[in-house]
Amino acid sequence: MAELGLWVGLLLSLALFSALVGDNALARLAQHLLVGAAVGYGALLAWQHVLRPRLLSPLLAGGAPAERWIVAALCILLFAGGLERIAAHFAAPAPVGAARHALRFLAAIPAALLLGLSVAVALFGVLQGSLIPQAFDTVRRGLDFGAPPAGFAAGALALLLTTGALLALRVDPDRDLAGQPAPVQRLMLAWLWVGRRGLWFAAGVLFARLAAARFSLLISRMDYFLAELNRTGLWQWAERLWRQVGG
Amino acid sequence: MPIILCPHCGTANRVGSNFCNRCGADLRDEEPRYAPDEARPTRLEQAARRAAERLNPPAEPPAQPSEPPEPPAPQPDTAADAPAHPADAPAHISEGDDAPSPPTVPFFDLGLTSPTPAADPAASQPWLRPAWDAESAEPAEAAVPPAAPDAEEAGPTSSPPGAPARLVTAIQGLLTPLNISAGATERTQPPPPPRLELNADQARSLRRQLADEPVLAARPLPVPPPPPSLRIPWIFWLIGLAAALPVFLFVGSPPPSTAPPLPGVQSAYAAVQALPPNALVVAYWAYDPATAGEMDLLALPALRHLAGQRARLAAVSLLPGGPATARRLAARALRSPNELQAAQPVATFLVQNDFWPGSAAALSLLRQAAAGGMASLAAAPPAVSPASQRSPDMALIFASGAEDVQHWLEVVQPLYPTLPVVAFTSAAADPVVRPYLQSKQLAGLVTGYDGAAAYEEMRSPGATTEATLTLRRHTVAQGWSQVALLLILAAGSLAGLLTRGAQR
Numbered sequence: 001m002a003e004l005g006l007w008v009g010l011l012l013s014l015a016l017f018s019a020l021v022g023d024n025a026l027a028r029l030a031q032h033l034l035v036g037a038a039v040g041y042g043a044l045l046a047w048q049h050v051l052r053p054r055l056l057s058p059l060l061a062g063g064a065p066a067e068r069w070i071v072a073a074l075c076i077l078l079f080a081g082g083l084e085r086i087a088a089h090f091a092a093p094a095p096v097g098a099a100r101h102a103l104r105f106l107a108a109i110p111a112a113l114l115l116g117l118s119v120a121v122a123l124f125g126v127l128q129g130s131l132i133p134q135a136f137d138t139v140r141r142g143l144d145f146g147a148p149p150a151g152f153a154a155g156a157l158a159l160l161l162t163t164g165a166l167l168a169l170r171v172d173p174d175r176d177l178a179g180q181p182a183p184v185q186r187l188m189l190a191w192l193w194v195g196r197r198g199l200w201f202a203a204g205v206l207f208a209r210l211a212a213a214r215f216s217l218l219i220s221r222m223d224y225f226l227a228e229l230n231r232t233g234l235w236q237w238a239e240r241l242w243r244q245v246g247g
Numbered sequence: 248m249p250i251i252l253c254p255h256c257g258t259a260n261r262v263g264s265n266f267c268n269r270c271g272a273d274l275r276d277e278e279p280r281y282a283p284d285e286a287r288p289t290r291l292e293q294a295a296r297r298a299a300e301r302l303n304p305p306a307e308p309p310a311q312p313s314e315p316p317e318p319p320a321p322q323p324d325t326a327a328d329a330p331a332h333p334a335d336a337p338a339h340i341s342e343g344d345d346a347p348s349p350p351t352v353p354f355f356d357l358g359l360t361s362p363t364p365a366a367d368p369a370a371s372q373p374w375l376r377p378a379w380d381a382e383s384a385e386p387a388e389a390a391v392p393p394a395a396p397d398a399e400e401a402g403p404t405s406s407p408p409g410a411p412a413r414l415v416t417a418i419q420g421l422l423t424p425l426n427i428s429a430g431a432t433e434r435t436q437p438p439p440p441p442r443l444e445l446n447a448d449q450a451r452s453l454r455r456q457l458a459d460e461p462v463l464a465a466r467p468l469p470v471p472p473p474p475p476s477l478r479i480p481w482i483f484w485l486i487g488l489a490a491a492l493p494v495f496l497f498v499g500s501p502p503p504s505t506a507p508p509l510p511g512v513q514s515a516y517a518a519v520q521a522l523p524p525n526a527l528v529v530a531y532w533a534y535d536p537a538t539a540g541e542m543d544l545l546a547l548p549a550l551r552h553l554a555g556q557r558a559r560l561a562a563v564s565l566l567p568g569g570p571a572t573a574r575r576l577a578a579r580a581l582r583s584p585n586e587l588q589a590a591q592p593v594a595t596f597l598v599q600n601d602f603w604p605g606s607a608a609a610l611s612l613l614r615q616a617a618a619g620g621m622a623s624l625a626a627a628p629p630a631v632s633p634a635s636q637r638s639p640d641m642a643l644i645f646a647s648g649a650e651d652v653q654h655w656l657e658v659v660q661p662l663y664p665t666l667p668v669v670a671f672t673s674a675a676a677d678p679v680v681r682p683y684l685q686s687k688q689l690a691g692l693v694t695g696y697d698g699a700a701a702y703e704e705m706r707s708p709g710a711t712t713e714a715t716l717t718l719r720r721h722t723v724a725q726g727w728s729q730v731a732l733l734l735i736l737a738a739g740s741l742a743g744l745l746t747r748g749a750q751r
Contacts, residue, residue, distance in 0.1 A: 020480070020483055020484075020487075021480075038567075038568070041567060041568070042567035042568075045567045045570075045602055046567070046604060049601075049602050050602070050604050114608075117608050118606065118607070118608045121607065121608045121611055121658060122607065122657075125607075125654065125657030125658045126657060128657065128661045129653065129656045129657025129658065129660060129661060129688075130653060130656070130657055133686055133688055134682060134683075134686055137685065137686035137687070141685075202678070205678055206675075206678055209674045209675050209677050209678060209694075209695065210674070210675040211729070211732060212674040212675075212695055212696070212697075212725065212729070213541055213673045213674040213675040213695065214675075215486075215490060215724075215725055215728040215729065216540060216541035216544065216673075216674065216695070216696050216721070216725070217538065217540040217541055218486075218487065218490050218540075218728070219490050219494060219540075219721055219724040219725065219728070220539075220540025220541065220543070220544070220721075221540055222490060222491050222494040222495070222724070223494055223717070223720075223721075224540075226494055226495060
C-alpha cells in the first residue's frame with residue numbers, strides 16, 4: 001500500500017507538472033483530483049473534529065444548554081440557505097417564491113453574524129496589534145538626534161522615503177501642484193521622485209523574496225522527484241540503462 | 248437689394264454668395280430673397296395689384312418701386328410676432344412668390360359694385376405703399392375723395408364713384424397695416440434644434456450610433472495587434488533547468504555560508520535555547536502541504552531543537568491539513584537517527600494537535616476564560632501530574648503567509664504580552680513581518696531557506712547530517728535559479744532598451 005501511494009504521488013506530480021508544456025487532460029485530471037481530495041478531507045475533518053464532537057454529540061446526549069440549540073439552528077439555516085443558492089444557480093431562472101425569500105432572509109442572519117464577528121475581530125486586532133504598537137515604536141525610535149551620523153542618516157533616509165512614498169501614492173502633480181509657486185513645485189516634484197524610487201525599491205525587495213519562496217517550492221519538488229525515483233527504483237533502472245547505452 | 252438668407256442660421260448674405268458669412272453653410276442652392284427694408288410687394292399688395300389689373304388693365308405694367316423705401320418703424324408687435332425660425336419667415340415670404348393663382352374673384356371682395364380703373368392704386372390706398380407709416384399717416388378716410396360719402400355710413404357694399412375698387416371696406420383706420428417682413432437681421436438667433444419624437448428603440452439606436460466611433464466605409468479599420476503573451480515557455484524551462492541540475496547531478500556541496508544571517512535568527516535560536524526543561528510551547532500551525540516544500544525546511548530544525556530541549560508541543564491549526572502536517576513533521580523530527588538525543592515518542596512530544604475552524608476569528612477562542620484558554624491546550628498526558636500544567640512558556644508560529652503572524656499578534660498576543668513569540672515564515676512574508684521584529688512584538692524571526700540553513704547551522708555547527716546536506720543542496724540550487732532569473736531580467740531589460748531606441 002505504501003508503494004502504491006508512492007507511485008500514485010509520483011505520477012500525479014508528473015501529471016501536474018505537465019501543465020508547463022501546455023494544458024492537457026492529464027494535468028486537468030490531476031488538478032481535479034487534488035481539489036476534490038482537499039475539499040473532501042476538509043469536510044471529513046470538520047465533521048469528525050468539530051461538528052460531531054462539539055455540536056451533535058452534546059445535543060443528542062441531552063442536557064445541552066440552550067445556546068447550543070441556537071447554534072444548531074443557525075447552522076441548519078446557513079446550510080439550507082447555501083443549498084438553496086446552489087440549486088438556484090444550476091436551475092432554470094424562475095421567480096423566487098415567498099418561501100425561498102424567507103429562507104434567504106433567515107439564512108442571512110448567521111452569515112451576517114459570521115461576517116460581523118470577523119470584521120470586528122479584524123478591526124480591533126489591527127488597532128491593538130499593529131497600528132498602535134507600530135506607531136508607538138516608530139515615534140520612540142524615530143529620528144535620534146543624539147545618534148551617530150550613520151544612525152541619524154539612516155533614520156532621516158527612512159523618514160524621507162516613507163513620506164515620499166506616501167506622497168507618490170496620494171499626490172497628483174498635474175492637479176495638486178498646478179497653482180503652487182515654482183520653488184514649491186520643484187521641491188514637491190523632487191520629493192515625489194524620491195518616493196517613487198522608494199516604491200520601486202520596495203517592490204523589488206518584495207519580488208526578490210517572493211521569487212526565493214517560489215524557487216524553494218520548485219527545488220523541494222525536484223528533491224521529492226529524486227527521492228521518489230530512488231524509492232521506486234526508477235532512478236536505478238535509468239542508471240543501468242545509461243550504462244548499457246553508454247557502454 | 249436682394250439677399251440670400253442662410254437656411255441654417257438665417258443670416259442675410261448678399262446675392263452671389265456661395266457660403267454663409269456666419270456659419271459657412273452652402274448657399275448655392277438658395278434663391279435670392281428680398282430684404283425687409285426693400286420695397287418688396289407684400290402679399291396683400293400683390294393681390295390688390297392683380298385685382299386692380301383685372302378690373303382695369305393698366306397701359307403699362309406696374310413698375311417696382313425704384314427708390315429704396317425707408318426702413319419701417321420698429322413695431323413691438325412685429326418683434327413679438329417675429330417667427331422663431333427665420334427660415335420660416337423666408338419661406339413665408341417666398342410663399343408670396345409661390346402663392347396660388349389669385350382667384351378670378353377676390354375672395355375677400357365685399358361688394359365692389361362699380362369697378363373703376365385706378366391710375367395709381369396706392370394713391371387711394373396708401374397702406375399699400377411699402378414705406379407707409381401707420382402712425383404718421385392721415386386717417387384712412389382722408390384717402391377717400393371728399394366727395395365720397397363716409398365709408399362707414401355708405402356701408403360695406405358701396406364705394407365712392409371714381410375711386411378704385413377697394414378690396415376691403417369699412418375697416419379703414421381700424422386696423423394698422425402691418426409691415427410683414429422676414430425680419431432677417433444680422434443678429435438672428437440660431438434656429439432651435441428640431442424636436443425629434445423617437446421611441447425607445449430609436450433613441451437607443453441613435454445613442455449607440457453617436458457613441459460609436461465613426462467608421463469609414465471604404466477603409467477597413469486597422470486591427471490592433473494582440474497583446475503579448477505572458478506564457479513564455481523557454482523562461483520556465485531555463486529556470487527549471489537551473490534548479491534541477493544541482494539537485495539531480497549533486498552539483499556542489501559547499502561549506503557553510505559565512506554570511507551573517509538576517510536579523511532575528513540569532514534571537515530566535517536564543518529564545519528556544521533558553522526554554523526550561525519540560526516547557527510547554529504552543530505552535531500555531533498555519534501552513535498546509537501546498538507550501539510544505541519551503542516551510543518544512545524551517546519547521547524541522549525548530550522541532551528538532553525543541554525536541555532536544557525536552558519541550559512539549561501543543562499545536563493548533565486553522566487549516567484542515569495543519570494537524571496532519573504537524574504530526575508528520577513531529578514524527579520526522581524525532582525519527583532522525585543522527586540526532587544525539589534519545590528517541591522520544593511522538594505523543595509525548597506533540598501533546599495536543601487541534602483543528603479550529605473559523606479562520607482568524609477562531610483565535611479569539613484563546614481569549615475565553617483568559618487563564619483557562621491557553622491552559623486548556625496543555626492537555627497533559629496521564630503520566631504527567633496535573634501540577635505540571637501551566638501556561639505556555641513560548642509561542643511558535645509556522646506560517647507561509649504574513650497575515651497569519653499578524654492575526655496571532657493582533658488577536659492573541661495582546662492578552663499575553665509577556666509570552667515570547669518566535670515566527671518561522673516563508674521568505675515571501677519577510678518584508679511584511681520584519682517590522683514586528685523591530686517593534687519587539689516578535690522575539691525572533693526566521694524566514695526562507697537561508698534562515699533555515701542559518702538556524703540549522705547554529706543548532707549543529709559543522710554537522711553533515713541529512714538535514715544539513717539537504718539545506719546546502721537547496722542553497723546551491725537557489726543560487727543557480729536566482730542567477731538564471733537575473734540573466735533573464737537583464738536580457739529583457741536590454742531588449743526593451745534596444746527596442747525603445749529603435750522606435751525613437
